[in-house]
Amino acid sequence: MPDNQAPIELRVATSLDDIRSAAAIFRSAMVGLPPLPPDAEDLSEPGRTLTARLDGRLVGAADSYTSGLVVPGGHRIPHAAVTHVGVLPTHTRRGVVSALLRRQLGDIAAHGEAVATLRATQGGIYERFGYGVASSYATVEVDRRRARLRESVPDGGPVRYLDTDEQWEQLAKIYDSTAVSWTGAIDRPSYWWRLQELWTRDTSWTVVHGEPGAEDGFVRYRPLDSAGWPRNPQRAIVVDDWVATTPAAYHGLLRHLLAHDIVDRIVFTFTPVDSPLRHMFIDERAVTVTGIHDETWLRLVDVHTALARRDYRQGDAVTLAITDPILPANTGAYRIGPEAVSRVDAPADLTTDVATLATIHLGGSTWRQLALAGRVIENRSGAIEDADTLFTTGVQPFAGTYF
DSSP states (O other): OOTTSOOOEEEEOOSHHHHHHHHHHHHHHHSSOOOOOTTOOSOSOTTOEEEEEETTEEEEEEEEEEEEEEETTTEEEEEEEEEEEEEOGGGOSSSHHHHHHHHHHHHHHHHTOSEEEEOOSSTTSGGGGTOEEOOEEEEEEEETTTOOBOTTSOOOOOEEEOOHHHHHHHHHHHHHHSOOOSTTOBOOOHHHHHHHHHHSTTSOEEEEESSTTOOOEEEEEEESOOTTGGGOTTOEEEEEEEEESSHHHHHHHHHHHHTOTTOSEEEEEEEETTOSGGGGBSSGGGEEEEEEEEOOEEEESSHHHHHHHSOOOSSOOEEEEEEOSSSGGGOEEEEEOSSOEEEEOSOOSEEEEHHHHHHHHTSSSOHHHHHHTTOOEEOSTTHHHHHHHHHOOSSOOOOOOOO
């Protein structure tokens, strides 16, 4: 903060006017977001919109939602979904984001939430606040004309379209009631669903899998460009949300998408980086990965709780020294073994910072990868191998929820 700058005033928004002003700031900062109806409500969780003022003017804001995060082993831990972090372009480079995020982390800790996650529009900001890239997603295109399923791929179950007036309530119910338990998955609160409804109104199709009352998956998709659609030589649909909690749902929803004879390409916006999709087809070249992108930026707010609530593979225990300048209560040594995690006063086998630990925590990266990048110090020979044995998960983490 410049010496002559007025102090940044931080406060939790309590009035609807401030909450709407915070949403307007985020839209101004992002530039390309569609407008929301002026009377839109129920978009923020009460008590979790943090605002920043300079000279009495509201210039920045950050939101979070109460949620849960699935960690290795299938455990769901208390989690803050951080979103809508923005500063007016007229007030950047003045320490506003830093003040917001530092205060927000303290508030999240006070709420008793062990971790926080966010989706970053800019990659160079959040590591200095202790966030690390814990999962990635792939964007995949399928050439529908070449995409012949193998005979070994099962048929799946029944699918049906949802009417627009019932769509969002039904999707939220399916998501909450089914076993969405893969590592990296997060809860979707009502505020998240409300935003999806406002941003995608009348622009997408929704299909669910399973008998009424026993649905186990759904898919939402839309045309990539509807202008000139009937004569377009490259008609494409974009899959924005694909939730399949059983193999039958995966197969049934995939077969539904492939049944659109008028479609030339299917673009899956979000898929796991280790998706089995290409193995479904006789010609695997029908599937093209067009990009790998960072997804979950994870922050361990309570390091001990976060470490203790995930599972580990069998192996030798390691003692890990962590530094956390923003939440200094996390700084210290932790003995991590397959049966228990404890704080200790002992020499460390490995030394790293809280952002690097977050990068490894869900299994999206390995200790060896981060050590080669100079982000982990090995104090005992063989400790890197021991840590990778403990932390390995066998599958890549994936959220599939953008917020």
